[in-house]
Amino acid sequence: MLERYAAGxxxxxxxxxxxxxxxxANLRGAKLAISDLSAADLSYADLRGSDLSGANLNRAKLSQANLQGANLxxxxFEGAVLRGANLSQTNLSWATLKAANLxxxxxAGAILFETKLSMAVLPDGTCLD
Structure with missing residues (x-):
């Protein structure tokens, strides 16, 4: 996949x-819509402006990933680890972040319309029920 990305x-x-x-990995602007990335390791990945709409990121590792401006x-993201991730200006409408670690x-500037955050750890460390 990285070779294909490098080839354009x-x-x-x-x-x-x-x-x-x-x-x-540098996957800036990649289109990964409706892909299964469950349990994938995307820590420190550059996903700025990428399209992950409808993707399955259950239990994925996204610590310190840069998702700025991504379509999510x-x-x-059920059970995903997004610790220290940059989710600014992302669209998280109707996304599921149940039990995710944020x-x-x-x-900043993220759209959270109808986002499911039950049992998630919020950026300030608050745990939701």
Missing amino acids: ERDFSRQQLSGINLSG KTAN FEATL
Whole structure:
């Protein structure tokens, strides 16, 4: 996948990428809509302006990832670790962040319309019921 990205390909929609290690990868502007990234390691990845709408990111590791301006609409982040991630200017409408860890994440300007945050750890360390 990284070789294809380096060659200029950006559309990786509807891909089965469960458990993939993309830690530190540059995937800026990639289209990963409706892809299965469950249990993937995207820690420190550059996903600015990417499209992850409808993606399955259950139990994914996104610590310190840069998702600024990404489309995360309807994505499922259940049990994901987003500790210290940059989620500013993202669209998280109708996304599921149930039991996600958002400690020290940046959410400035994020759209959180109908976002499900039950049992999540918020950026300030508050745990929701």
